Amino acid sequence: MPRAAARRARIGEDGLVIVSQAKLKPWQQGWRLAAAALIGGFAWLAVASQLPPGADDPRTEWLIFGDPIVGLGCLVASLWRRKYPLSIATGVVIVSAVSTSAGGAALLVLGSLATRRRPVETTFIGLACVATGAITEGLYPRGNDPDPWWLSVSFIVLITGIVVAVGAAIGARREELQSLRQRAESAEREQVARAAEARIVERHRIAREMHDVLAHRVSLVAMQAGVLGHRTDLPAEQVSLLARGIADGAHQALEELREVLGVLRASPGGLEPPQPSLANLPALVADARALGVNVVYRPESVGTPPDLLARTVYRIVQEGLTNAGKHAPGAEVCVTVEGGEGEGLRVTVCDSGAARGDTPPPSAGFGLLGLSERVELAGGELDHHADPDGGFVLTAWLPWPARGEGSE
Numbered sequence: 001m002p003r004a005a006a007r008r009a010r011i012g013e014d015g016l017v018i019v020s021q022a023k024l025k026p027w028q029q030g031w032r033l034a035a036a037a038l039i040g041g042f043a044w045l046a047v048a049s050q051l052p053p054g055a056d057d058p059r060t061e062w063l064i065f066g067d068p069i070v071g072l073g074c075l076v077a078s079l080w081r082r083k084y085p086l087s088i089a090t091g092v093v094i095v096s097a098v099s100t101s102a103g104g105a106a107l108l109v110l111g112s113l114a115t116r117r118r119p120v121e122t123t124f125i126g127l128a129c130v131a132t133g134a135i136t137e138g139l140y141p142r143g144n145d146p147d148p149w150w151l152s153v154s155f156i157v158l159i160t161g162i163v164v165a166v167g168a169a170i171g172a173r174r175e176e177l178q179s180l181r182q183r184a185e186s187a188e189r190e191q192v193a194r195a196a197e198a199r200i201v202e203r204h205r206i207a208r209e210m211h212d213v214l215a216h217r218v219s220l221v222a223m224q225a226g227v228l229g230h231r232t233d234l235p236a237e238q239v240s241l242l243a244r245g246i247a248d249g250a251h252q253a254l255e256e257l258r259e260v261l262g263v264l265r266a267s268p269g270g271l272e273p274p275q276p277s278l279a280n281l282p283a284l285v286a287d288a289r290a291l292g293v294n295v296v297y298r299p300e301s302v303g304t305p306p307d308l309l310a311r312t313v314y315r316i317v318q319e320g321l322t323n324a325g326k327h328a329p330g331a332e333v334c335v336t337v338e339g340g341e342g343e344g345l346r347v348t349v350c351d352s353g354a355a356r357g358d359t360p361p362p363s364a365g366f367g368l369l370g371l372s373e374r375v376e377l378a379g380g381e382l383d384h385h386a387d388p389d390g391g392f393v394l395t396a397w398l399p400w401p402a403r404g405e406g407s408e
């Protein structure tokens with residue numbers, strides 16, 4: 001919260017809002033004390049001007065010497081009115097009963113207490129101000145034709161009511177400003193949190209996209225390079241074919257990486273490259289076969305699913321072929337896509353287990369995790385487990401509601 005905040009609030013045991021006010025600046029404290037001293041000085045002059053001429057009364061000596069000293073002490077005590085509001089207000093108001101010049105300090109502490117919007121305490125001190133003002137009114141001797149007592153009391157009540165009303169209005173305004181400030185700070189914190197969350201989500205999306213785009217190519221290239229490194233008895237034609245496949249795979253991986261980086265560097269209104277769909281599955285399977293993976297693709301007529309659903313199916317098959325190429329070299333891999341609108345799509349990628357003992361390339365372990373997130377976002381279910389015959393099965397079910405379903 002900014003240091004310039006006018007007040008800070010907390011909830012007390014009685015359920016009332018307890019406000020601790022910030023320390024006033026010297027000039028703010030100064031003009032308040034000056035105003036209180038000016039009011040007390042006018043009150044002292046008003047009483048002194050009504051003294052009967054030539055009166056020999058101890059009260060006259062008190063007015064001249066003791067009254068100003070008490071008023072000055074009340075002004076000094078009012079400096080702690082924010083730290084001890086009720087105690088200082090009570091003490092100053094009681095003492096003001098014997099000092100007309102302390103009336104300004106009494107009104108100052110009453111107004112300060114009223115800004116805290118404590119109705120019970122403010123009412124108590126306000127009534128005390130009226131009572132002590134009435135006592136002070138009759139404390140000193142007056143000349144001829146004094147004002148009626150009811151007029152003097154009415155004037156004291158009026159002044160006290162004005163001070164309480166102004167103090168309450170100032171307190172309400174401060175609380176409103178503090179509430180607006182807190183709302184603005186809360187909105188700013190929420191905006192920062194949303195921005196941070198959006199950045200995290202975007203990082204995860206980029207990481208998942210990078211994995212999906214590059215892992216398949218790089219894994220197959222690594223698998224072919226492993227074959228070249230371990231098999232020294234291959235004929236020249238097959239070595240040349242594998243080398244050409246490595247070069248083509250690396251080139252395609254670089255092209256796909258360039259596309260992803262182009263999307264990241266593009267402006268927010270830029271166009272993204274075409275996303276894969278079911279129509280790209282035959283090309284994906286053909287690439288895997290060209291790189292040495294024995295794949296059997298069994299497509300069925302499933303229609304034209306939505307873009308998100310088709311892209312998710314493509315990524316499932318891509319991840320399944322990548323895992324089969326890395327962890328089951330030489331295995332037979334079967335890819336099946338079946339289902340339709342209204343019943344959902346079921347994607348299965350299963351392999352017969354590793355046929356060779358090649359060392360698999362290093363794995364980050366995020367492929368199935370990212371795939372699980374994709375399927376979950378699409379509202380589907382993902383299952384992967386080892387087959388009793390030594391193979392591995394990757395199955396996913398994705399919902400595909402019929403048109404108009406759930407519209408009512």
